[in-house]
Amino acid sequence: MGSGLPFGSLRIIIMTLAVLAQIILFLYIRHVIRSSPRSDRFKSRASFLVGTTIVLLFSANWQIMFRPILWVDPPLTAQYGLFYLPAVWGFGSLFSGLLLGLTLVVLWVGRTIVRLLRIGAGEVASDPPNPGRRRFLQAGVGGIASVPFILSGYGATVEAKTHQVQKLTVPFGRSLRVVQLTDLHAGIFMTRQEIRRYADQAAALQPDLFVLTGDFISTSISFLPGCLEEMARVQARYGTFATLGNHEHWYGELSDLQAIFRNCGIPLLHNTHQVIQTKQGPFAVAGIDDMRSGRPDLDEAVAGLDSSVPTILLSHRPEIFPRAAARGISLTLSGHYHGGQVKLRLPGGDLSLAHLRTPYPEGLYRTETCYLYVSRGIGTTFTPVRLNAPPEVTLIHLT
Secondary structure (H helix, E strand, O other): OOOOOOHHHHHHHHHHHHHHHHHHHHHHHHHHHHOOOOOHHHHHHHHHHHHHHHHHHHHHHHHHHHOOOOOOOOOHHHHHHHHHHHHHHHHHHHHHHHHHHHHHHHHHHHHHHHHHHHHHOOOOOOOOOOHHHHHHHHHHHHHHHHHHHHHHHHHHHOHHHOOEEEEEEEOOOOOEEEEEEOOOOEEOOEOHHHHHHHHHHHHHOOOOEEEEEOOOEOOOHHHHHHHHHHHOOOOOOOOEEEEOOHHHHHHOOHHHHHHHHHHHOOOEOOOEEEEEOOOOOOEEEEEOOOOOOOOOOHHHHOOOOOOOOOEEEEOOOHHHHHHHHHOOOOEEEEOOOHHHOEOEEEOOEEEOHHHHHOOOOOEEEEEOOEEEEEOOOOOOOOOOOOEOOOOEEEEEEEO
16 A cells, blocks of 8 residues: 555545534534424524534634644643543544435435335325424434544543553564553643553563654643653663654754753664663664654664664654565564554454555564564544554563
């Protein structure tokens, strides 16, 4: 598979569909209100209230997605009332509006076909209006339209908060316990308190090596120091190493990022490597910059490294894998795609935006003696919703 649509084009398509969904939802709700037996004054005020609410929720969600919000560790009531509610509406309304529109089109086509068949059979008269049937259809259509909102709320408040410890074993030539965290996305949907719980989980796994593969923040560098301070609490025998993701480059300058990592005591592998000595022999940890937003240089990252030394490469994006494997790098660890974040499980395979954009959306990949592992990460981006792609703390047994 190729890289798919450019991100900018994809965002324009999604936002266009999102605006269309708001219009569909408003028109349908207004139609239901107008078909009620209430007074015209009530109908007018109710329609205005619905339209205003939709505009406010959609606008708030737009701000959350694309503008930095610098409220570090908001109270739970503010977090859910000001941030989760618009976000759940934004995600749920996208699919609800489109599903509603499709359902109405199908019903209209069905009624049209029945009417044409009746005309063809000589039945010119139409059935009189049936209020009971209308209410039944409205309830059914409303139930269908509510499903995306239910799934959105569940995905944001339950699945996105319930992580898994993903365990796997990979041959490496050295016996090590490696814990990987990626895509933390510290921000209003990933508070410092939540990050602390992930740090505690990583520490409880007693890693020999702790690695962090980018996207520490969501929309502001203001959240980076607190995030790294929590990660620095994890003690690993051979240390902690990190590499940058695209979000760091979107919202910070390289020199500022390097200073923050240095102040927090976490080595940042920016197109470089470090050789670690063990009783079993040496191994190396290398890291490259983000492949699109940064300036990655794999040649520089492994320059001077003995090819006989088993190497772990940290790269936020997994597309470096073919080049890494060609150089004989034993294991590449990546993230970026969140396992799709919102994924459909179909008989022919999983489907998500990530699965359409990359051949490496999640999991373990192998070519000859070289391996790539792509973690689902723990945070979210653009929406706090996860479906069929729970957060992941990765424990890799190297043998």
